[in-house]
Amino acid sequence: TDAYDTSKMDLKPIAAKLTQERHKGAFASGDSLNLTALLKPVDPAPVKTVQLDTTHKIIEIAPGVKFSGWTFGDQVPGPAIRARVGERIRFSMTNRSDEAAPGISLTAAPMMHSMDFHAAMVSPQDKYRSVAPGQTIEFEFTLNYPGVFMYHCGTPMILEHIASGMYGAVIVEPRGGYPTKVDREYLVVQSEFYAKPDPEGRKVDGGPLYVLDNERLRAAQPTHTVFNGSHNGMVRNPLPAKAGERVRLFVLNVGPSKTSSFHVVGTIFDRVWLEGNPDNQMRGMQTVLLGSSNSAIMEMVIPENGSYIMVDHHFANASQGAIGLISTESK
Amino acid sequence: TDAYDTSKMDLKPIAAKLTQERHKGAFASGDSLNLTALLKPVDPAPVKTVQLDTTHKIIEIAPGVKFSGWTFGDQVPGPAIRARVGERIRFSMTNRSDEAAPGISLTAAPMMHSMDFHAAMVSPQDKYRSVAPGQTIEFEFTLNYPGVFMYHCGTPMILEHIASGMYGAVIVEPRGGYPTKVDREYLVVQSEFYAKPDPEGRKVDGGPLYVLDNERLRAAQPTHTVFNGSHNGMVRNPLPAKAGERVRLFVLNVGPSKTSSFHVVGTIFDRVWLEGNPDNQMRGMQTVLLGSSNSAIMEMVIPENGSYIMVDHHFANASQGAIGLISTESK
Amino acid sequence: TDAYDTSKMDLKPIAAKLTQERHKGAFASGDSLNLTALLKPVDPAPVKTVQLDTTHKIIEIAPGVKFSGWTFGDQVPGPAIRARVGERIRFSMTNRSDEAAPGISLTAAPMMHSMDFHAAMVSPQDKYRSVAPGQTIEFEFTLNYPGVFMYHCGTPMILEHIASGMYGAVIVEPRGGYPTKVDREYLVVQSEFYAKPDPEGRKVDGGPLYVLDNERLRAAQPTHTVFNGSHNGMVRNPLPAKAGERVRLFVLNVGPSKTSSFHVVGTIFDRVWLEGNPDNQMRGMQTVLLGSSNSAIMEMVIPENGSYIMVDHHFANASQGAIGLISTESK
Ligand SMILES: [Cu+2]
Ligand SMILES: [Cu+2]
Ligand SMILES: [Cu+2]
Ligand SMILES: [Cu+2]
Ligand SMILES: [Cu+2]
Ligand SMILES: [Cu+2]
Ligand code: NA
Ligand code: NA
Ligand code: NA
Ligand code: NA
Ligand code: NA
Ligand code: NA
Ligand SMILES: [Zn+2]
Ligand SMILES: [Zn+2]
Ligand SMILES: [Zn+2]
Ligand SMILES: [Zn+2]
Ligand SMILES: [Zn+2]
Ligand SMILES: [Zn+2]
Ligand SMILES: [Zn+2]
Ligand SMILES: [Zn+2]
Ligand SMILES: [Zn+2]
Numbered sequence: 002t003d004a005y006d007t008s009k010m011d012l013k014p015i016a017a018k019l020t021q022e023r024h025k026g027a028f029a030s031g032d033s034l035n036l037t038a039l040l041k042p043v044d045p046a047p048v049k050t051v052q053l054d055t056t057h058k059i060i061e062i063a064p065g066v067k068f069s070g071w072t073f074g075d076q077v078p079g080p081a082i083r084a085r086v087g088e089r090i091r092f093s094m095t096n097r098s099d100e101a102a103p104g105i106s107l108t109a110a111p112m113m114h115s116m117d118f119h120a121a122m123v124s125p126q127d128k129y130r131s132v133a134p135g136q137t138i139e140f141e142f143t144l145n146y147p148g149v150f151m152y153h154c155g156t157p158m159i160l161e162h163i164a165s166g167m168y169g170a171v172i173v174e175p176r177g178g179y180p181t182k183v184d185r186e187y188l189v190v191q192s193e194f195y196a197k198p199d200p201e202g203r204k205v206d207g208g209p210l211y212v213l214d215n216e217r218l219r220a221a222q223p224t225h226t227v228f229n230g231s232h233n234g235m236v237r238n239p240l241p242a243k244a245g246e247r248v249r250l251f252v253l254n255v256g257p258s259k260t261s262s263f264h265v266v267g268t269i270f271d272r273v274w275l276e277g278n279p280d281n282q283m284r285g286m287q288t289v290l291l292g293s294s295n296s297a298i299m300e301m302v303i304p305e306n307g308s309y310i311m312v313d314h315h316f317a318n319a320s321q322g323a324i325g326l327i328s329t330e331s332k
Numbered sequence: 333t334d335a336y337d338t339s340k341m342d343l344k345p346i347a348a349k350l351t352q353e354r355h356k357g358a359f360a361s362g363d364s365l366n367l368t369a370l371l372k373p374v375d376p377a378p379v380k381t382v383q384l385d386t387t388h389k390i391i392e393i394a395p396g397v398k399f400s401g402w403t404f405g406d407q408v409p410g411p412a413i414r415a416r417v418g419e420r421i422r423f424s425m426t427n428r429s430d431e432a433a434p435g436i437s438l439t440a441a442p443m444m445h446s447m448d449f450h451a452a453m454v455s456p457q458d459k460y461r462s463v464a465p466g467q468t469i470e471f472e473f474t475l476n477y478p479g480v481f482m483y484h485c486g487t488p489m490i491l492e493h494i495a496s497g498m499y500g501a502v503i504v505e506p507r508g509g510y511p512t513k514v515d516r517e518y519l520v521v522q523s524e525f526y527a528k529p530d531p532e533g534r535k536v537d538g539g540p541l542y543v544l545d546n547e548r549l550r551a552a553q554p555t556h557t558v559f560n561g562s563h564n565g566m567v568r569n570p571l572p573a574k575a576g577e578r579v580r581l582f583v584l585n586v587g588p589s590k591t592s593s594f595h596v597v598g599t600i601f602d603r604v605w606l607e608g609n610p611d612n613q614m615r616g617m618q619t620v621l622l623g624s625s626n627s628a629i630m631e632m633v634i635p636e637n638g639s640y641i642m643v644d645h646h647f648a649n650a651s652q653g654a655i656g657l658i659s660t661e662s663k
Numbered sequence: 664t665d666a667y668d669t670s671k672m673d674l675k676p677i678a679a680k681l682t683q684e685r686h687k688g689a690f691a692s693g694d695s696l697n698l699t700a701l702l703k704p705v706d707p708a709p710v711k712t713v714q715l716d717t718t719h720k721i722i723e724i725a726p727g728v729k730f731s732g733w734t735f736g737d738q739v740p741g742p743a744i745r746a747r748v749g750e751r752i753r754f755s756m757t758n759r760s761d762e763a764a765p766g767i768s769l770t771a772a773p774m775m776h777s778m779d780f781h782a783a784m785v786s787p788q789d790k791y792r793s794v795a796p797g798q799t800i801e802f803e804f805t806l807n808y809p810g811v812f813m814y815h816c817g818t819p820m821i822l823e824h825i826a827s828g829m830y831g832a833v834i835v836e837p838r839g840g841y842p843t844k845v846d847r848e849y850l851v852v853q854s855e856f857y858a859k860p861d862p863e864g865r866k867v868d869g870g871p872l873y874v875l876d877n878e879r880l881r882a883a884q885p886t887h888t889v890f891n892g893s894h895n896g897m898v899r900n901p902l903p904a905k906a907g908e909r910v911r912l913f914v915l916n917v918g919p920s921k922t923s924s925f926h927v928v929g930t931i932f933d934r935v936w937l938e939g940n941p942d943n944q945m946r947g948m949q950t951v952l953l954g955s956s957n958s959a960i961m962e963m964v965i966p967e968n969g970s971y972i973m974v975d976h977h978f979a980n981a982s983q984g985a986i987g988l989i990s991t992e993s994k
Contacts, residue, residue, distance in 0.1 A: 004615075005602055005615060005616060007578070007602055007633045010633075012633075012635045012636065014635065014636035117597060119595075119600070119618040119619075120600075120618075121598075122598065122599050122600055122633070122635040123598060123635060123636065123638075124598060124635070124636050124637060124638025124639075124640075125597045125598040125638060125639065125640065125641060126638045126639050127636075127638060129597070129598070145600065145616075146600050146602075146615070146616030147616065148600075148616055148617075148618065150618055151618065155597065158651065159647055159650070160647040160648060160650070160651045163647060164647075218648065219648055219651065220553065220648070221646070221648040222882065247669070256593070256645065256646060256647060257645075257646070257647040257648065258646045258647055258648040258649070259646070260591060260593075260621065260646075260922060260954060261954075262918070262922075262954030262955040262956060262957065264781075264956055266779060266787045266791070266817065267783075267784065267785055267786055267787040267791070268784050269781070269782075269784055269807065269808050269810075271667055271669055271808075275614060275617075276614070276616060276617045276618060276619075278614075278615055278616045278617075280614075280615045280616070281614045281615060281616075281617075283937060283938070283940075283942075283943045284666075284667060284808070284940055284942045284943060285667060285807075285808030285809065285810055285938060285940045285942070285943075286810075286937075286938045286940075286943075287781040287782075287810065287812055287813065287938060287956060287957075287958075288781075288938075288954055288955070288956045288957050289954075290621065290922065290952065290953070290954030290957055291621070292591060292592075292593030292619055292620075292621030292645065292646065293593040293619070293645045293646045293647065294593060294595055294618060294619040294645040295593065295618075295619050295621055296618075302669045302672075302674075302784070304674045304676065304784040304785060304786070305674065305676035305785065305786045305789075306786060307785075307786025307787060307788045307789060308786075308787065308788050309786075309787065310787060314918065314919075314954065314955045314956040315883070315918060315919070315920045315921070315922075315954065315955045316821055316822040316825055316826075316918060316919040316920055316955065317822060317880065317881055317882070317883040317919065317920035318920070319821070319822070320820065320822045320881065335946075336933055336946060336947060338909070338933055338964045341964075343964075343966045343967065345966065345967035448928060450926075450931070450949040450950075451931075451949075452929075453929065453930050453931055453964065453966040454929060454966060454967065454969075455929055455966070455967045455968060455969025455970075455971075456928045456929040456969060456970065456971065456972060457969045457970050458967075458969060460928070460929070476931065476947075477931050477946070477947030478947065479931075479947055479948075479949065481949055482949065486928065489982065490978055490981070490982075491978040491979060491981070491982045494978060495978075549979065550979055550982065551884065551979070552977070552979040587924070587976065587977060587978065588976075588977070588978040588979065589977045589978055589979035589980070590977070591922060591924075591952065591977075606945060606948075607945070607947060607948045607949060607950075609945075609946055609947045609948075611945075611946045611947070612945045612946060612947075612948075621952065622952070623922060623923075623924030623950055623951075623952030623976065623977065624924040624950070624976045624977045624978065625924060625926055625949060625950040625976040626924065626949075626950050626952055627949075
């Protein structure tokens with residue numbers, strides 16, 4: 002018997018619902034959401050209600066580099082959803098790109114946005130359609146495969162929407178959870194930014210505003226390649242672990258256009274589950290190559306006290322900010 | 333017992349034969365050939381006689397972009413050969429780069445060409461040697477491994493010959509066929525073009541003639557990245573499928589220089605056979621990373637009515653034309 | 664029982680030792696070292712004593728292209744270490760970047776260097792720290808996983824240290840050796856160079872001195888992509904093999920920034936062990952995609968007399984020198 006018997010999958014297509022009703026208050030909600038690298042255990046509810054609204058927001062992609070971003074849930078990367086195979090996601094999203102955040106003037110005009118979940122098996126025409134500012138889309142789907150899946154805005158030019166920050170991860174565990182035990186679980190999302198000082202000279206907090214450099218974007222020549230949205234962010238704030246502990250990293254390479262050669266200095270990946278599925282297991286890897294929207298779960302032991310360096314071993318990318326630490330001196 | 337016991341393989345090297353005799357008429361022939369994305373079942377003959385002649389031809393790589401191409405079988409990509417492990421390919425090729433197609437003046441001088449089959453185990457010096465315009469080369473080989481293999485011209489500068497259109501696929505099924513059943517089978521060949529308007533200002537059909545941009549080619553900065561030879565070609569002409577059907581995609585990334593992050597929006601790859609060999613199986617993948625001359629077979633279910641978007645999720649590539657549709661509204 | 668039970672691994676952290684004592688004489692020593700593509704069988708000593716000193720040296724990366732390199736063991740790539748799982752490496756390195764080689768004036772000022780072994784599980788802060796010219800660092804570690812692992816200098820800017828030549832391979836066999844038998848074993852290390860004529864106009868042997876082109880380096884636009892340190896080096900000096908023989912290639916892609924689509928013209932990889940670990944086996948591959956610091960062991964049969972062409976099938980890379988031969992006419 003096949004664990005993925007597609008004839009027995011719960012596909013149950015229900016049409017997406019488009020309304021003129023607007024979410025108020027928080028830009029993201031749901032017990033299954035994880036806002037940072039530190040992952041909570043999976044929430045027990047068999048149906049996960051998830052709200053992720055789109056916003057336009059100034060984000061700091063490197064110290065002093067304030068970039069005109071577009072978001073899911075008002076952060077980049079967007080919140081990670083964690084669930085299990087067989088569970089259902091009940092999703093809603095208001096396009097709130099027309100709301101100015103407090104104290105910040107809009108830098109990008111309100112525009113259409115949408116949601117494409119790689120974890121779903123649904124018609125893109127229906128569920129992933131673009132919605133106008135002020136509109137809300139709702140749809141649901143069942144999780145059929147374990148994995149670490151990308152979500153992102155699918156509105157043309159998709160390349161620009163991803164490069165502006167509209168992405169996040171859905172972690173889907175096997176029905177019975179993972180076959181191994183670990184001490185720590187962290188999420189690392191790699192992505193590229195293509196930033197230039199605003200040609201119109203707009204400022205933010207007295208410094209230059211950075212906007213999307215479309216020429217670099219089309220040529221796949223990023224200015225920043227980062228983990229979890231911030232140039233060397235986890236160098237400044239290392240992920241904690243203790244000597245002898247087993248750490249499980251969930252790594253998603255968003256791109257939008259480059260590969261990642263993900264490596265941790267000082268240890269070896271004991272197990273690697275390509276695309277985050279334990280059925281796709283490799284052992285003893287130094288480095289895992291991930292295309293745009295590929296992912297992997299990697300488990301490793303922290304051999305002794307010290308700081309272990311996560312890096313895209315394409316070192317031109319690392320030099321752009323794709324560096325982070327797992328450290329026994331961090332709390 | 334090893335399914336690939338190399339000591340029992342039929343390698344039987346027979347020297348290639350070079351003649352001054354010229355094929356006339358059709359540029360391609362053979363019951364095992366497939367000219368489009370739609371794949372026929374494998375032909376039952378244990379020896380496949382295949383003729384693929386080389387031509388120089390204006391090809392339309394995007395609407396209005398007429399490019400000075402070099403071909404196998406007078407089309408880009410060249411016809412796909414389909415066969416099974418243990419069968420034999422009896423191949424012949426006339427270099428017809430000196431024949432002007434009707435109504436078209438030659439844009440590239442006649443030149444040497446050759447054939448390199450990744451599916452073969454033979455001496456390149458002998459079988460893959462370059463032949464002059466008007467000459468015919470013949471050789472044969474047994475198929476020892478299942479897979480989706482690239483073929484291409486191997487005449488220096490190889491980079492230019494591939495970038496000009498000289499490539500195609502050989503599909504080799506396992507001896508007993510594939511272990512799963514599907515409703516549809518399609519071939520998708522991804523490749524890059526490096527085109528610039530002819531510096532000499534030559535025209536075709538009243539519009540500009542495009543020629544190879546050698547500077548972009550050497551820098552690996554394509555102008556077009558396409559499926560099956562045409563920018564967004566399968567957006568204009570989607571591949572048909574019905575809701576609930578299982579589709580098997582045979583995907584070959586030709587390059588010549590880039591990777592593909594192949595993805596289908598709206599579904600998940602149930603099985604992925606890396607290099608097209610069921611022994612190399614992955615499950616539940618969102619995206620498959622393919623280097624230049626890598627391939628995979630991907631099977632997936634079409635969950636409901638709609639249009640499912642094939643894309644290189646390196647989105648700078650997708651924006652250059654690497655987009656296609658599988659649609660329940662297509663026939 | 665898990666072959667890689669991390670709770671039973673010999674991690675035994677012993678602090679690295681830093682001394683002001685300097686190695687004299689040979690820049691590399693150890694019975695486990697392999698200086699060329701031709702690999703010796705593994706040395707039987709359970710503890711491998713390895714000395715690899717760093718030097719600054721003019722290296723010829725292509726005929727007539729004399730480049731200001733930095734090395735391990737006075738060669739690029741550095742010597743390959745060969746050992747088995749469970750064995751221990753006792754390593755020492757003197758930073759001898761302040762010693763001028765005979766007849767050659769220094770082209771790069773002495774500087775800090777360090778050693779990062781991907782084969783090790785140790786604290787980078789301790790073992791991989793940077794040492795000043797004249798200092799010696801010593802540390803040891805046990806080999807816990809089979810594989811083909813990269814080593815490299817880890818001193819910032821790491822990108823520049825790798826691009827200047829500071830890398831090599833550690834081959835770790837399974838405890839009982841490999842599960843297959845072969846006739847030949849060769850090591851192929853792919854790497855990129857980013858070279859420009861010295862802006863200060865310095866000469867070497869009457870010709871131009873080439874130095875690191877930092878602009879190309881940061882943009883990941885190499886000038887040379889080579890196997891074993893030399894543009895088309897193994898075209899001039901092919902690796903020998905006989906018809907019918909089984910050849911095992913150990914391939915490491917150093918980068919520092921590009922992927923390799925490794926292929927051999929005229930045969931098919933019977934077995935591919937990703938990262939050099941037989942547990943990660945693929946069959947019947949035409950091409951193996953390797954990220955920066957990825958590796959693979961590939962076994963293949965030489966079907967008949969001839970010259971078989973190793974190539975990075977990203978052909979823009981091959982055109983930069985990533986070509987070599989395995990030939991039945993070579994000795
Ligand atoms: Cu959007
Ligand atoms: Cu490294
Ligand atoms: Cu040709
Ligand atoms: Cu997507
Ligand atoms: Cu160094
Ligand atoms: Cu080839
Ligand atoms: Na490591
Ligand atoms: Na070439
Ligand atoms: Na999908
Ligand atoms: Na686009
Ligand atoms: Na750096
Ligand atoms: Na081949
Ligand atoms: Zn930065
Ligand atoms: Zn969007
Ligand atoms: Zn390392
Ligand atoms: Zn186009
Ligand atoms: Zn050719
Ligand atoms: Zn998708
Ligand atoms: Zn060169
Ligand atoms: Zn260094
Ligand atoms: Zn080939």
